[in-house]
Amino acid sequence: MEALLQNQVIEAISVALGKVKESGELSIATIPSIFVEPPKRPEWGDFSSNVAMTLASQVRQSPLKVAGVLATGLRAQFPELFVRVDVAPPGFLNLTLHPIRWMQVLQTIQDNGSSFGVSSIGKGKRILLEFVSANPTGPLHVGHGRGAALGQAIATLLEAVGFTVSREYYINDAGRQLQLLGRSVYARYREHCGESSTFPEDGYHGDYIKTVAESVARTHGRALLDSPSDVAETRCAQLASQILLDRIKEDLVTFGVDFETWFSETSLHSKGLIQQALDELRQKGLLTQEEGAWWFRSSQFGDEKDRVVQKQDGSYTYLAADIAYHRQKLERGFDTLINIWGADHHGYIPRMEATVQAFGYAKETLRIVLVQMVSLLRGGEKVEMSKRAGEFVTLREVLEEVGSDAAKFFFLMRRADTHLDFDLELAKQQSSDNPVYYVQYAHARLASLFRVAQERQVNLPAIQDVEQTLLVQDEELGLIKTLSQYPFVVEVSATALEPHRLTFYLQELAAQLHAYYNKNRVLPSVESVGKTGDAGRSNELESNGKASELEQEHAYECIQPALTAARLALLRQVQTVICNGLTLLGISAPEKM
RNA sequence: GCGCCUGUAGCUCAGUGGAUAGAGCACUGGCCUCCGGAGCCAGGGGCCACAGGUUCAAAUCCUGUCAGGCGCACCA
Known part of the structure; x- marks a missing residue:
C-alpha cells in the first residue's frame, strides 16, 4: 500500500542524501526530514519531494543543482524502484515508480478487505465524544441532525485509526428550560381537560406540546388538576421530558446514531457532584466570593473575565453544572474529551478550557468542534424556520422525506464550521446531480x-x-x-x-x-x-x-x-x-x- | 465596543506553505446494438475580499482594513 510505497521512496531519498553527504559532494550538516507527496499533475510523476529546496540555503547551492545531484544518485542507486527521476524548477524532485510497483496496493486491499484503511495510530487512547445533547424540551431538528451525523462519523473514523471512543449524550434535565416545558405542557393539559389556563409568555409553542399534553392526559386522566399548580408543573416537566427524550432516542436509532451513555444533569445535583467540584476549585483558590456570589476565576486561564457559578440566592448557574460534568468526564480517565457544539456556543469555549486547566489538565485535553447552522432549502427556496414559534422542520421529517443515507451524506459534505445549505429536493433526486x-x-x-x-x-x-x-x-x-x-x-x-x-x-x-x-x-x-x-x-x-x-x-x-x-x-x-x-x-x- | 468563525468561478463549496488554484450545480455542444445513461466526454468562465509582512516559495502563516454570520447574563 501507499504508506509502504511512500516510505520506500522516502527511504531511497534518504539513502541518496546520505551518500551525497558522505562523499562531500554537497556540504550537508544536518539531513532534514523528508516529505514526499503525490504531485498535482500526473505527468509530474508519482511522488514529488521538496527536499532540495529546503536544503538549498544550507549547502549554499541552487535548489536545481541540489535536486540534480540527488536525481543522479537516485537513478544510479535505485534503478529497480524508479523508472524516471526528474528535476523540475524551482527545485522539485519528481519520481516515477515502475508501474508494477503500484500493483501491491491492490494486493494489500484484497488482503485487508473491510479493514483496509484501519490503522493503530490512536494507540488505543480513550476519547469521550459528547454530541447532540439536545435539551429534552422538543424534537430534534435538522441542526441536531448535522451534529448527530458528524459525531457518529467522527467516532467511527477515530475508532478506525485506533482510538477507543465512547459516545455520550448529555441530558439537560434540570433547570429553567425544563420548568418552562412543564409550565407549557401543564397549560395545554388544562386546556385539554376543558379548564382555564394561561400559557406562559416565553413557553414552548410547538404543536408537539399539545401532543405531549394529550399523552399525559391519557395516562393520568384529570389527576394532575387536583395538585397545586407548581407540583403539577414539575410532574408535567418530568413526564414531558421523558416522553420527548424517548422520541429523541427513537429518532437517533432511525438515523443510525448510537450512544454508549446518556448522562443526566440531574444526577450531578443528586450526587452532590456540583458541590464537590466547587469545593475542589475553592481549595485551589480558584473560587472567590464577591457581592454575595461565588465566582470561578477562569480569567487566570485565558478567559476574558471571571464567571459566576453560585448565585446570590445560593442556586448554581449552568456553568457550575458543566464544570462538574467535565470534571466527572476527566475523572473517568479519558485521554481526550471532544465536544460537538452548535456554533452559537462558541463564546463558551474559553470557560470550558479554563475548567479543564483548573483541574490540572492540559488545555488540549478538550477539543471542541463547532457546527454551523443548516439552512433548509426546497428547490432552491429557503424553508423558513422559527424555533420560537415552534415552526421548524424536524430531523424525523427530513429522514422520512430523503432517507438517512442522503441526509448523512449531505450533513457530512461540508466542513463543520461553514454554513450548510441542505436542499430537500436535491437530496431526494435520483440523478447525477445528487x-x-x-x-x-x-x-x-x-x-x-x-x-x-x-x-x-x-x-x-x-x-x-x-x-x-x-x-x-x-x-x-x-x-x-x-x-x-x-x-x-x-x-x-x-x-x-x-x-x-x-x-x-x-x-x-x-x-x-x-x-x-x-x-x-x-x-x-x-x-x-x-x-x-x-x-x-x-x-x-x-x-x-x-x-x-x-x-x-x-x-x-x-x-x-x-x-x-x-x-x-x-x-x-x-x-x-x-x-x-x-x-x-x-x-x-x-x-x- | 470586545471576541470567535467565514470571505476562492454566476451559485454551493474543496484545497496538507509548493509547480499552470480545483469539483459539483447552472450554461453550451456531443456520446446508448454493448457489463446499470442513476453514466461519460468537450467548452467558456478567477485580482483566492483588500493592503502590508514572514518565506527560496503564501489562497494557505502573521498584522491591519472592509464585508457577512454568531456570541458577549448572578439565562440555559
Missing part, C-alpha cells in the same frame, strides 16, 4: 457487473492470479493511485475531526470509476463467450503489446480473458474501498438501487 446517489451508484454498478460476470460463468479472480502487467493504462494506474490514498484520507479525516474530507474523496473515486468504466469494456459480450477459451488466453499472452490497441477498436469482440480477469480484480478493490468509506460515514453501500 452526490449520494453518484457514489452509491458506483458501488451498485460494480456489484451489478460482478453479478453479470457470474451469470456468464466468468470467474472473479484473486489479484495474485491475474496478469497485473495488463493494468497499465493511465486510467488504471490513476485508479490504483487514488485507492492507495485511502488510508491517508481516513487518517487525516479522523485526526482533524473532518469527515467531509472522506466524502470528497469518495466522490472523486466514484468519478474516476465511472469514467474508466464508461470507456473500458470489462466482460466479453454474450456472443463471444463461447468462442474464447484457453486457446484465446495463450494467444493473448503472446500479443500483449498490441492488446490495448486492439481493444480500442474492437472492444466487444476482442476482450481477452486475461484482460477481463485483471480488470475484474482491479474493480473488486475499487468496490471494497467505496464500501469501506461509505461504511465509515454510516452510509449504506447498496448492491442494487
